[in-house]
Amino acid sequence: MIPNPLPGQPQLHYREESLYLEDCQLADLAREHGTPLYVYSSGAMLDALAAYQRGFAGRRVQICYAMKANSSLAVLQLFAAHGCGFDIVSGGELARVLAAGGDPAKVIFSGVGKTRTEMRQALEAGIGCFNVESEAELEVLSEVAASMGLRAPVSIRVNPNVDPKTHPYISTGLKGNKFGIAHERTLATYQRASSLPGLRVVGIDCHIGSQITEETPFLDALERMLDLVAAVEAAGIAIHHIDFGGGLGIDYNGDTPPAADALWAKLLARLDARGYGDRQLMIEPGRSLVGNAGVCLTEVLYLKPGEQKNFCVVDAAMNDLPRPAMYQAYHAIVPLEHVPEGRGHAVYDVVGPVCESGDWLGRDRDLAVAAGDLLAVLSTGAYCSAMGSTYNSRPRPAEVLVSGSHAEIIRNRESVADLLRNERLPATHP
Numbered sequence: 329m330i331p332n333p334l335p336g337q338p339q340l341h342y343r344e345e346s347l348y349l350e351d352c353q354l355a356d357l358a359r360e361h362g363t364p365l366y367v368y369s370s371g372a373m374l375d376a377l378a379a380y381q382r383g384f385a386g387r388r389v390q391i392c393y394a395m396k397a398n399s400s401l402a403v404l405q406l407f408a409a410h411g412c413g414f415d416i417v418s419g420g421e422l423a424r425v426l427a428a429g430g431d432p433a434k435v436i437f438s439g440v441g442k443t444r445t446e447m448r449q450a451l452e453a454g455i456g457c458f459n460v461e462s463e464a465e466l467e468v469l470s471e472v473a474a475s476m477g478l479r480a481p482v483s484i485r486v487n488p489n490v491d492p493k494t495h496p497y498i499s500t501g502l503k504g505n506k507f508g509i510a511h512e513r514t515l516a517t518y519q520r521a522s523s524l525p526g527l528r529v530v531g532i533d534c535h536i537g538s539q540i541t542e543e544t545p546f547l548d549a550l551e552r553m554l555d556l557v558a559a560v561e562a563a564g565i566a567i568h569h570i571d572f573g574g575g576l577g578i579d580y581n582g583d584t585p586p587a588a589d590a591l592w593a594k595l596l597a598r599l600d601a602r603g604y605g606d607r608q609l610m611i612e613p614g615r616s617l618v619g620n621a622g623v624c625l626t627e628v629l630y631l632k633p634g635e636q637k638n639f640c641v642v643d644a645a646m647n648d649l650p651r652p653a654m655y656q657a658y659h660a661i662v663p664l665e666h667v668p669e670g671r672g673h674a675v676y677d678v679v680g681p682v683c684e685s686g687d688w689l690g691r692d693r694d695l696a697v698a699a700g701d702l703l704a705v706l707s708t709g710a711y712c713s714a715m716g717s718t719y720n721s722r723p724r725p726a727e728v729l730v731s732g733s734h735a736e737i738i739r740n741r742e743s744v745a746d747l748l749r750n751e752r753l754p755a756t757h758p
């Protein structure tokens with residue numbers, strides 16, 4: 329029996345045995361636009377944002393949406409219109425923010441491998457802050473900014489060596505991770521930054537990982553970061569803003585992360601207790617703003633019973649939705665429409681058409697399906713379409729944004745001609 333409302337996704341529910349996102353019937357959208365199809369709920373995104381805004385009521389805070397989670401222009405436009413800035417990690421993401429009408433002054437630039445070109449583009453655009461991740465990067469950024477007659481605003485991203493207790497691929501704040509500056513090197517790095525001609529120190533930053541479902545790692549990282557703020561300021565370098573990064577998890581499969589407002593009430597109480605409550609704050613949430621706002625719709629192509637396994641072959645694959653293949657991630661899979669009485673159940677691996685054994689969307693799922701049925705893969709608003717590729721020369725799916733009963737295409741389905749557009753056969757054929 330499928331629970332109603334479905335776990336994790338507040339705007340998703342069955343009405344007369346047909347699945348709706350807000351007031352839009354998903355089977356209709358799948359038939360109109362084809363599958364695979366991503367559908368996002370603007371209401372769910374705004375509700376998730378509102379939980380953060382409640383948590384920070386009365387504080388000086390800039391919410392910078394970590395757009396790597398879902399960088400559709402329409403999603404960026406929605407968050408920009410509700411006051412968000414953006415956490416970017418590439419020149420491509422900067423271009424998207426500008427195309428979506430985002431305010432460059434509210435942009436922070438993270439990432440361990442910013443190129444000189446990207447630094448120049450970001451300085452030209454007038455972004456709010458570079459979150460610098462190494463001493464070598466500091467030197468290069470100073471050189472680039474000075475050559476433009478500018479001083480780049482910088483935060484140092486510190487690595488607090490806190491275990492976020494998440495998947496190892498998405499843990500970023502441990503000593504063995506490539507991110508940030510070891511907290512023992514933080515003071516020396518700030519001293520170097522404040523001596524460089526092309527830099528202006530404005531803040532401190534930390535991000536310990538993603539899909540974090542406990543509050544302790546956030547509290548530990550906060551304490552460590554505040555120790556560093558105290559040490560850096562004692563050395564005469566002012567820290568104007570404190571950036572706590574992102575990382576709050578969502579409910580994929582009965583996960584119980586703290587609610588954003590409850591978590592922030594706790595973190596802010598600690599901040600107050602240590603005398604930093606009136607600082608300018610920044611946060612960089614990604615997944616918790618969009619993950620449970622999206623579904624990926626797919627059609628069952630074939631059922632393939634086997635001796636050891638039954639396979640349900642669908643038309644979405646690891647290139648469209650890579651999280652299961654990459655992290656063995658769980659996404660619930662449910663039917664879009666009423667299942668006829670008497671149809672048999674079986675346990676299936678739900679797999680895509682890509683030629684890899686790792687191409688699966690769900691394992692050991694109890695389903696009553698037939699070829700031609702439509703299914704929804706849930707909690708796919710974050711790091712799904714955004715991590716998609718065209719592997720096996722599969723054009724990227726279309727995307728739709730819904731708001732109430734209004735549904736609008738925000739990305740056209742790519743065509744095979746689109747895939748061929750940037751390639752050339754060499755003139756000199758061997």
Ligand SMILES: Cc1ncc(COP(=O)(O)O)c(C=O)c1O
Nearest residue numbers: 394438538574575612613614615
């Ligand atoms: C620097 C930085 N900030 C913010 C985020 C957003 O993380 P999440 O989507 O887990 O909130 C990430 C991704 O983990 C990141 O690398």
Ligand SMILES: N[C@@H](CCCC[NH3+])C(=O)O
Nearest residue numbers: 498538539651710711715
């Ligand atoms: N791509 C990861 C999250 C990465 C976070 C980026 N630092 C996921 O799907 O869970």
